[in-house]
Amino acid sequence: MVLFDASLFLLAAGGILALISNRNDRIATICGLTGGLGGTLCGAIGAIRAFLTPEIRTVAEGAVIQQPEMMAAFFLMPVTILGAFAAIHSVGYLKHHGHGRLGIYWFFYNLMIASMILVPLSATPVTFLFCWEIMGLTSFALVAYEYHSRETMKAAWIYLLACHAGIAFLIPMFMIHLGIWQTANATLWLFLTGAIGFGLKAGLPGLHVWLPEAHPAAPAPVSSVMSGAMINLGIFGILTYAVKSNDHFLLYGYFLLICGIIGAFGGAVSAYAQQNLKRLLACSSVENIGIICMGLGFGFLGFGYQNNFMAVCGFTGAFLHILNHAVLKGTLFLAAGEVYRSTGTLNMDLLGGLMKRIPGTGRIFTLAGLSLSGLPPFNAFPGEFAIYLAGFAGLAAKSTLLFVISLAGILGLAVTGGVVCGVFAKAIGGTFLGEPRSSHASEAEKTPVSIFGAMTGLISLAVIMLVATPVMTLLLRKMPEMFLKTAGNEIAQHSNHLAGLMLKLTAASGIVLIFFIMIWLLRYMLLTGKSVEKGPTWDCGYAEPTARMEYTATSFARPLCKDINLLSCFKKHEQKPDGLFPESASVTVTAEDPATAAWWKPLFEFFGKIAEKVHRLQSGSLHWYILMMVIAVLAMLIWGFVFQTDKTAGQKDHGKVSVKKEVVK
Amino acid sequence: MNAFVEIISVALLITDLVLVISGRLLHSIRWVAIQGILLGLLPLLLHESGFGVQMLILAVINLSVKGILLPLLLIRAMRKADVRRELEPFVGYTASLILLLAATAICFGFCRYWNIAPGAASPASVPVAFTTMVTGLFIIIARRKAITQAIGFLIFENGISMFGICMMLEHGLMVELGILLDVFVLVFVMGIALFNINREFSHIDSDKLNSLGDWDLPAQNHKDGEAEQ
Numbered sequence: 001m002v003l004f005d006a007s008l009f010l011l012a013a014g015g016i017l018a019l020i021s022n023r024n025d026r027i028a029t030i031c032g033l034t035g036g037l038g039g040t041l042c043g044a045i046g047a048i049r050a051f052l053t054p055e056i057r058t059v060a061e062g063a064v065i066q067q068p069e070m071m072a073a074f075f076l077m078p079v080t081i082l083g084a085f086a087a088i089h090s091v092g093y094l095k096h097h098g099h100g101r102l103g104i105y106w107f108f109y110n111l112m113i114a115s116m117i118l119v120p121l122s123a124t125p126v127t128f129l130f131c132w133e134i135m136g137l138t139s140f141a142l143v144a145y146e147y148h149s150r151e152t153m154k155a156a157w158i159y160l161l162a163c164h165a166g167i168a169f170l171i172p173m174f175m176i177h178l179g180i181w182q183t184a185n186a187t188l189w190l191f192l193t194g195a196i197g198f199g200l201k202a203g204l205p206g207l208h209v210w211l212p213e214a215h216p217a218a219p220a221p222v223s224s225v226m227s228g229a230m231i232n233l234g235i236f237g238i239l240t241y242a243v244k245s246n247d248h249f250l251l252y253g254y255f256l257l258i259c260g261i262i263g264a265f266g267g268a269v270s271a272y273a274q275q276n277l278k279r280l281l282a283c284s285s286v287e288n289i290g291i292i293c294m295g296l297g298f299g300f301l302g303f304g305y306q307n308n309f310m311a312v313c314g315f316t317g318a319f320l321h322i323l324n325h326a327v328l329k330g331t332l333f334l335a336a337g338e339v340y341r342s343t344g345t346l347n348m349d350l351l352g353g354l355m356k357r358i359p360g361t362g363r364i365f366t367l368a369g370l371s372l373s374g375l376p377p378f379n380a381f382p383g384e385f386a387i388y389l390a391g392f393a394g395l396a397a398k399s400t401l402l403f404v405i406s407l408a409g410i411l412g413l414a415v416t417g418g419v420v421c422g423v424f425a426k427a428i429g430g431t432f433l434g435e436p437r438s439s440h441a442s443e444a445e446k447t448p449v450s451i452f453g454a455m456t457g458l459i460s461l462a463v464i465m466l467v468a469t470p471v472m473t474l475l476l477r478k479m480p481e482m483f484l485k486t487a488g489n490e491i492a493q494h495s496n497h498l499a500g501l502m503l504k505l506t507a508a509s510g511i512v513l514i515f516f517i518m519i520w521l522l523r524y525m526l527l528t529g530k531s532v533e534k535g536p537t538w539d540c541g542y543a544e545p546t547a548r549m550e551y552t553a554t555s556f557a558r559p560l561c562k563d564i565n566l567l568s569c570f571k572k573h574e575q576k577p578d579g580l581f582p583e584s585a586s587v588t589v590t591a592e593d594p595a596t597a598a599w600w601k602p603l604f605e606f607f608g609k610i611a612e613k614v615h616r617l618q619s620g621s622l623h624w625y626i627l628m629m630v631i632a633v634l635a636m637l638i639w640g641f642v643f644q645t646d647k648t649a650g651q652k653d654h655g656k657v658s659v660k661k662e663v664v665k
Numbered sequence: 666m667n668a669f670v671e672i673i674s675v676a677l678l679i680t681d682l683v684l685v686i687s688g689r690l691l692h693s694i695r696w697v698a699i700q701g702i703l704l705g706l707l708p709l710l711l712h713e714s715g716f717g718v719q720m721l722i723l724a725v726i727n728l729s730v731k732g733i734l735l736p737l738l739l740i741r742a743m744r745k746a747d748v749r750r751e752l753e754p755f756v757g758y759t760a761s762l763i764l765l766l767a768a769t770a771i772c773f774g775f776c777r778y779w780n781i782a783p784g785a786a787s788p789a790s791v792p793v794a795f796t797t798m799v800t801g802l803f804i805i806i807a808r809r810k811a812i813t814q815a816i817g818f819l820i821f822e823n824g825i826s827m828f829g830i831c832m833m834l835e836h837g838l839m840v841e842l843g844i845l846l847d848v849f850v851l852v853f854v855m856g857i858a859l860f861n862i863n864r865e866f867s868h869i870d871s872d873k874l875n876s877l878g879d880w881d882l883p884a885q886n887h888k889d890g891e892a893e894q
Contacts, residue, residue: 623755627806641779
């Protein structure tokens with residue numbers, strides 16, 4: 001706990017000092033970075049220690065924050081680790097834009113990380129909601145950091161609305177959780193309100209409205225932390241508060257699994273249609289949350305059908321994927337931020353050829369993208385493999401319903417995997433390969449050390465995690481026990497079995513990687529001593545190749561999005577050449593989010609109309625305001641006398657005096 | 666003793682009626698001072714229930730602060746801001762009088778019907794206290810000048826303190842002193858602010874100060890943009 005206290009203190013101190021020294025960019029950066037790094041490192045050590053030794057846990061009476069239990073410690077790890085790397089990245093990212101506002105940035109950044117650390121540490125629902133709200137507000141301030149742009153402000157407002165819609169569901173959830181609000185089917189309502197409230201933060205399908213807006217608008221380090229760590233806290237909330245242990249597993253299982261399938265597939269397809277690199281990554285976050293939910297769904301179904309092996313595989317897969325997604329998506333957002341910083345655009349149709357201009361970023365993006373696609377020798381594969389195993393265990397079970405849903409899960413995961421490979425082929429190809437399609441890309445700036453360092457650090461962490469997968473599988477065995485406390489021994493057994501499989505998998509991955517490295521060495525050896533000539537791209541066969549010949553990112557996505565048009569999310573706006581001597585013609589393609597078009601837009605418009613009508617009350621006239629307050633007080637007074645005195649007939653005088661005092665205030 | 670209390674209650678009711686139709690500020694301030702003095706006398710007449718030190722302190726403070734100090738401050742503010750009359754009130758004086766009479770009737774009816782205050786010193790005092798509060802609020806809402814609103818707040822406070830005195834609340838003194846401090850600070854700040862506002866904007870109409878609020882800014886920007894086009 002000392003570590004967490006130190007962490008929070010450092011973050012707060014760094015943030016406030018940075019805010020005070022806002023006038024001087026250099027001092028603000030030093031203060032903010034020192035506080036941020038120190039705080040996140042202390043927090044990371046504390047989280048890892050608490051994760052490894054969850055037994056040492058003291059809860060003081062009446063405390064508002066507590067030593068985290070295993071689940072909280074697990075979700076603290078991405079927050080702190082990603083927070084540290086994103087802080088380093090921020091230094092280089094903000095060097096050229098954000099003069100005179102760096103102190104503000106660091107203040108909100110450190111505050112956001114501190115509130116994200118506080119959310120899992122909260123001991124009481126009120127503390128939790130308070131920190132959750134602070135987290136939403138500080139991240140809103142960061143999303144709106146480049147507030148001069150209309151797009152950014154639109155995204156920031158959508159994010160703020162989504163945050164508050166979430167709170168509107170979380171308050172009833174906690175009322176049910178604490179027993180203040182008693183209903184029949186309390187468990188069902190608890191789970192539904194929790195799933196919607198936390199799902200709005202996590203980006204469950206249909207509730208993901210803010211992700212594709214806020215992630216591209218925010219500065220890259222912030223979107224990295226939000227995507228890698230903050231949306232996971234939504235999952236944390238569902239698992240900690242919305243789910244009750246030992247019962248109703250089938251409800252949780254089916255809900256999460258179906259949500260997961262829709263989210264994974266829908267997220268992947270809509271990512272495929274995006275032009276904006278960071279928006280693509282944001283949609284891919286929806287997809288990954290879907291995969292995590294599928295894992296959790298299989299886990300709960302396993303408990304529900306007394307199939308503990310399935311449960312262990314599902315949960316382990318989900319938790320492994322949470323960690324891998326955090327690190328990889330964090331890296332990808334940092335790399336996308338470097339693309340934006342050096343070229344000034346995120347539109348993939350205007351990029352291309354960056355592999356030659358910012359090679360470090362290109363290689364790291366490629367590696368992280370391949371890993372996140374779930375391809376075998378890389379990182380995300382073990383997690384998805386465990387989820388597949390859970391699905392196959394479900395297929396082998398006798399229940400027909402479970403068979404159908406497991407089959408749907410496996411097929412969904414397989415199709416998603418395929419689409420995601422396409423998504424990253426598009427992202428990598430459109431951004432880094434080929435020739436530059438605009439001056440943005442051809443005049444890309446060099447990568448500063450801090451940005452390169454942060455990305456390299458994260459991708460190295462990913463490699464370490466790949467090697468450590470079997471160990472992590474063993475460590476994660478205590479997490480499913482939290483939901484079903486009776487099956488401890490059996491879970492440990494299955495977990496050992498799964499760890500054995502993971503060990504083989506890691507060994508195989510290692511062999512494949514070593515094979516690749518050997519081929520590379522062979523190539524290097526064969527080429528030494530010979531002269532290697534570098535020519536322009538596509539120099540063989542074409543007399544004078546130009547960038548206009550190559551596939552753009554949009555044309556790459558055309559077959560899936562236009563001809564198959566799975567979610568009808570691909571909208572083409574064209575102006576055809578007209579007349580004998582056409583003056584202008586254009587084609588633009590945009591990707592619209594089906595959920596936004598289907599219900600978020602009408603919903604927002606509806607509330608907008610109501611708000612406009614209510615706004616008339618706020619006429620700006622002082623006298624009118626006072627009149628309204630008087631009317632409200634009078635109404636309360638009359639209500640108090642007429643309706644309340646009868647009930648408390650025995651304490652008549654007392655009731656009156658207290659009502660009177662309200663008026664005095 | 667009840668007779669004295671009732672005489673003072675009726676006198677307070679008359680001051681309310683006068684205040685609501687008075688347009689000249691100096692006149693209003695004088696009547697508020699009279700109201701304060703009447704209120705200061707009230708505890709002294711209640712010694713049937715014990716002529717305590719508390720009541721004495723209350724009387725002295727009421728007399729000195731409400732009867733003398735605050736009216737003086739208000740007159741000073743009025744002179745500095747150079748306003749004499751309440752021009753163009755939102756609600757005309759005749760309508761105000763009718764509304765206040767209606768409110769008085771409602772207050773009396775209300776108190777009688779539900780028997781709000783069985784422990785009050787006199788049956789008339791509690792409705793009059795309510796009427797005084799309503800008068801204060803009404804003046805705050807229906808008048809334009811900031812200084813009249815300060816007067817309205819003072820009347821409102823008089824109503825509250827009259828209620829407190831007549832009910833002989835246990836911690837009446839402390840509550841009373843707390844509110845009195847609030848009112849004092851309010852009038853004090855008002856006096857300073859009025860002078861400065863008057864110097865900056867050459868009027869003290871509180872409804873015209875609305876345009877200082879930031880909610881008007883977008884609309885104004887929009888207008889500016891149109892003008893440029």
